[in-house]
Amino acid sequence: MLTVLSVAEAKEKILTAVLARTEQEPVLLTAATGRTLAQPVAAEEDLPSFARSTMDGFAVRAQDTYGASEAMPALFDVKGEILMGQAPEVALALGQVLRISTGGMLPADSDAVAMVEHTEMLGGNIMALSIPVAPGENIIVRGEDLRAGEGILSPGHVLRPQDIGILAALGQMRVTVAKKPRVAIFSTGDELVMPDAVPKAGQIRDINSYMLSSWVESCGAVADLRGIIPDNKDALMAVLQRTGAYDCVILSGGSSAGARDYTAACIDELGKPGVLFHGVSMRPGKPLIFGVVNGRPYFGLSGNPTSAMVGFLLLVRPLLWQMQGATELLPLLRAKVERNLSSASGREDFVRASLYVQGDELWARPILGQANLVSTVVRGNAMLRIPQNCEGVEAGESVEILLI
Amino acid sequence: MLTVLSVAEAKEKILTAVLARTEQEPVLLTAATGRTLAQPVAAEEDLPSFARSTMDGFAVRAQDTYGASEAMPALFDVKGEILMGQAPEVALALGQVLRISTGGMLPADSDAVAMVEHTEMLGGNIMALSIPVAPGENIIVRGEDLRAGEGILSPGHVLRPQDIGILAALGQMRVTVAKKPRVAIFSTGDELVMPDAVPKAGQIRDINSYMLSSWVESCGAVADLRGIIPDNKDALMAVLQRTGAYDCVILSGGSSAGARDYTAACIDELGKPGVLFHGVSMRPGKPLIFGVVNGRPYFGLSGNPTSAMVGFLLLVRPLLWQMQGATELLPLLRAKVERNLSSASGREDFVRASLYVQGDELWARPILGQANLVSTVVRGNAMLRIPQNCEGVEAGESVEILLI
Numbered sequence: 106m107l108t109v110l111s112v113a114e115a116k117e118k119i120l121t122a123v124l125a126r127t128e129q130e131p132v133l134l135t136a137a138t139g140r141t142l143a144q145p146v147a148a149e150e151d152l153p154s155f156a157r158s159t160m161d162g163f164a165v166r167a168q169d170t171y172g173a174s175e176a177m178p179a180l181f182d183v184k185g186e187i188l189m190g191q192a193p194e195v196a197l198a199l200g201q202v203l204r205i206s207t208g209g210m211l212p213a214d215s216d217a218v219a220m221v222e223h224t225e226m227l228g229g230n231i232m233a234l235s236i237p238v239a240p241g242e243n244i245i246v247r248g249e250d251l252r253a254g255e256g257i258l259s260p261g262h263v264l265r266p267q268d269i270g271i272l273a274a275l276g277q278m279r280v281t282v283a284k285k286p287r288v289a290i291f292s293t294g295d296e297l298v299m300p301d302a303v304p305k306a307g308q309i310r311d312i313n314s315y316m317l318s319s320w321v322e323s324c325g326a327v328a329d330l331r332g333i334i335p336d337n338k339d340a341l342m343a344v345l346q347r348t349g350a351y352d353c354v355i356l357s358g359g360s361s362a363g364a365r366d367y368t369a370a371c372i373d374e375l376g377k378p379g380v381l382f383h384g385v386s387m388r389p390g391k392p393l394i395f396g397v398v399n400g401r402p403y404f405g406l407s408g409n410p411t412s413a414m415v416g417f418l419l420l421v422r423p424l425l426w427q428m429q430g431a432t433e434l435l436p437l438l439r440a441k442v443e444r445n446l447s448s449a450s451g452r453e454d455f456v457r458a459s460l461y462v463q464g465d466e467l468w469a470r471p472i473l474g475q476a477n478l479v480s481t482v483v484r485g486n487a488m489l490r491i492p493q494n495c496e497g498v499e500a501g502e503s504v505e506i507l508l509i
Numbered sequence: 510m511l512t513v514l515s516v517a518e519a520k521e522k523i524l525t526a527v528l529a530r531t532e533q534e535p536v537l538l539t540a541a542t543g544r545t546l547a548q549p550v551a552a553e554e555d556l557p558s559f560a561r562s563t564m565d566g567f568a569v570r571a572q573d574t575y576g577a578s579e580a581m582p583a584l585f586d587v588k589g590e591i592l593m594g595q596a597p598e599v600a601l602a603l604g605q606v607l608r609i610s611t612g613g614m615l616p617a618d619s620d621a622v623a624m625v626e627h628t629e630m631l632g633g634n635i636m637a638l639s640i641p642v643a644p645g646e647n648i649i650v651r652g653e654d655l656r657a658g659e660g661i662l663s664p665g666h667v668l669r670p671q672d673i674g675i676l677a678a679l680g681q682m683r684v685t686v687a688k689k690p691r692v693a694i695f696s697t698g699d700e701l702v703m704p705d706a707v708p709k710a711g712q713i714r715d716i717n718s719y720m721l722s723s724w725v726e727s728c729g730a731v732a733d734l735r736g737i738i739p740d741n742k743d744a745l746m747a748v749l750q751r752t753g754a755y756d757c758v759i760l761s762g763g764s765s766a767g768a769r770d771y772t773a774a775c776i777d778e779l780g781k782p783g784v785l786f787h788g789v790s791m792r793p794g795k796p797l798i799f800g801v802v803n804g805r806p807y808f809g810l811s812g813n814p815t816s817a818m819v820g821f822l823l824l825v826r827p828l829l830w831q832m833q834g835a836t837e838l839l840p841l842l843r844a845k846v847e848r849n850l851s852s853a854s855g856r857e858d859f860v861r862a863s864l865y866v867q868g869d870e871l872w873a874r875p876i877l878g879q880a881n882l883v884s885t886v887v888r889g890n891a892m893l894r895i896p897q898n899c900e901g902v903e904a905g906e907s908v909e910i911l912l913i
Binding site for chain 1: 538539542556557558559561563592593594595596597611612613614649653654655661662669670671672673674675676677678679680681682698699700701704705706707708709710711712713714715716717718719720721722723724726727734740812813814818842843869870871879881882883884886887888907913
């Protein structure tokens with residue numbers, strides 16, 4: 106039996122034992138949301154590539170507007186209109202302006218836009234401006250958004266809608282992203298039947314395969330549901346020997362007392378280095394097995410769905426993100442706990458809770474009931490963390506929150 | 510020109526003007542994550558359907574264990590082992606126990622499990638127990654997770670991985686969910702070219718179609734990128750007349766001064782009731798048009814990507830969730846603002862920001878730069894809200910956060 110590690114030690118051991126995968130693939134921009142960027146993105150040219158108006162009005166030379174006031178408007182000759190999407194064909198001479206719309210291209214010599222609200226047409230193409238305009242006012246200059254060569258997104262960034270927008274702005278219709286890790290998911294246990302079966306006395310339906318698949322897909326990986334393995338060492342060994350095509354293997358369950366030992370023994374027999382640890386000082390989820398064989402990570406999670414979920418979120422999810430070259434982006438969330446909670450010092454406790462807002466504050470109401478009840482994680486929307494060297498938290502104390 | 514509404518008034522108007530869609534479809538459980546439940550989910554039978562052990566140990570009758578202690582252990586005859594997935598064939602007589610594993614089915618007459626850690630085998634199938642066990646200890650009773658008929662998930666709930674787990678537990682391999690709303694997305698503007706084109710002077714690439722599609726898909730809807738419409742009333746009208754197959758239509762842009770008026774005029778010409786409002790007292794995103802024709806919502810968002818994004822998040826997204834029968838689930842997030850920010854009273858201001866944790870607190874660092882710069886929403890991860898009747902916020906003040 107190997108030593109029980111703290112959650113932080115276990116996470117560190119997992120993340121250093123498995124190398125980041127370097128496989129990449131191009132995807133269409135329209136399919137890139139949520140994928141992890143594998144190459145840096147920089148502007149190839151200035152963005153925008155020309156000075157643009159940010160208002161409807163008149164392209165002016167700012168120096169011509171000095172001194173304009175309500176009492177003594179400056180008068181200009183409107184030489185024409187700048188059409189959207191076209192380069193203005195005339196330059197401005199002294200006392201001349203051109204009509205321009207938001208997004209229009211400024212003509213040569215123009216360095217500002219007078220807002221239409223500050224102008225009045227007097228007839229005969231004469232425009233009166235009632236306030237002065239400063240150079241650069243109501244325009245974006247060339248390269249103000251991004252300069253040629255300037256970086257905007259780095260490898261490891263998980264693409265959001267606005268990132269898709271800037272990639273479109275830069276003309277990148279294909280993006281190079283990390284390949285999705287392929288994850289094999291097995292449930293083990295003689296008591297398990299498929300969800301579409303009617304369980305006989307003593308049998309229950311397989312929950313973990315389905316729940317864990319959903320979690321796996323939520324962190325950018327592909328889940329392959331490989332079904333139920335009986336509590337039998339030979340069956341487990343045969344299955345593990347056919348996992349060479351996966352980037353990660355997740356087993357959960359192994360419900361009889363002996364089966365949990367098979368899991369570790371089978372991972373050790375499968376190859377080197379084998380099991381790296383067995384047990385993490387957390388509740389729920391303590392009896393977690395982690396091993397590596399031929400560079401491939403193997404997790405043995407608890408059969409209890411809540412425990413399996415906590416083990417997945419704390420220790421498998423960071424690895425799946427790392428495999429994509431990404432740093433896991435956890436929402437930085439804290440809440441005040443509604444009532445005192447005790448905890449055994451020496452382990453991290455994760456308590457199911459419901460979050461709610463009261464005034465300006467986020468509060469967490471702990472949900473009672475055994476960790477073995479699936480319904481409690483369905484009724485809650487968070488887990489609150491009681492740190493390892495802490496004998497509990499008091500009502501009103503601020504705690505870390507893991508959204509579920 | 511219709512009155513400018515507050516954000517809350519605009520949202521209320523939108524959500525009451527468009528009926529929730531009632532179309533439903535069955536999906537496989539493995540494809541149901543993120544979909545909105547359309548039917549209530551209740552347990553058809555007790556879950557679990559039999560009393561189960563939550564520990565490895567011995568199924569006992571609690572009353573037989575009273576008085577057991579380290580000094581004077583209670584002795585039992587081990588009658589055999591309960592196999593996983595099977596109903597125990599023997600009942601317990603006085604002084605008898607059965608070995609049981611976590612998840613095993615309790616025999617008739619047994620009402621508790623003695624943990625293996627508190628027992629010792631003495632040989633000849635005699636087990637010594639060193640502490641008493643209370644009735645119900647280390648077991649889950651039948652129906653403790655869910656009782657037959659008890660509801661667990663309601664229509665409108667957006668399915669998470671743990672919900673997928675409980676649906677598996679209940680044997681529901683298919684789930685009835687709301688159909689995904691189909692959303693048509695158009696960008697309008699003579700200056701726009703497709704992202705794979707090389708813009709000429711005065712032209713820019715279409716950003717909004719791609720960014721908005723990604724946002725639309727992120728809230729459970731299907732985005733159909735319908736391309737670029739020139740700034741021309743006939744072209745816009747022709748396009749709008751072919752939107753009958755969609756549940757929602759989003760236009761953005763209309764860059765020339767006149768084109769913004771066409772958009773409203775075309776929606777009015779398309780049918781009744783037409784435009785319901787034009788303008789919302791917020792920045793950015795003020796010139797937002799909302800109309801309804803034949804029950805179908807039409808949004809005219811700004812051409813500026815940041816403004817379009819704010820308009821989408823505040824006013825389109827809640828409707829797309831409502832169409833699925835869901836209440837929008839916004840993360841309930843507040844942060845302290847790093848420095849003083851001024852704001853014009855009478856409008857809501859949304860300021861781009863970067864969130865970070867300092868000590869136990871979440872802080873927001875405002876990002877400077879014009880709203881017209883796409884790069885600022887890429888560099889930030891949040892928008893902070895300055896309420897309408899507020900002339901600004903002071904450094905250290907707590908503000909509402911919209912994650913982006």
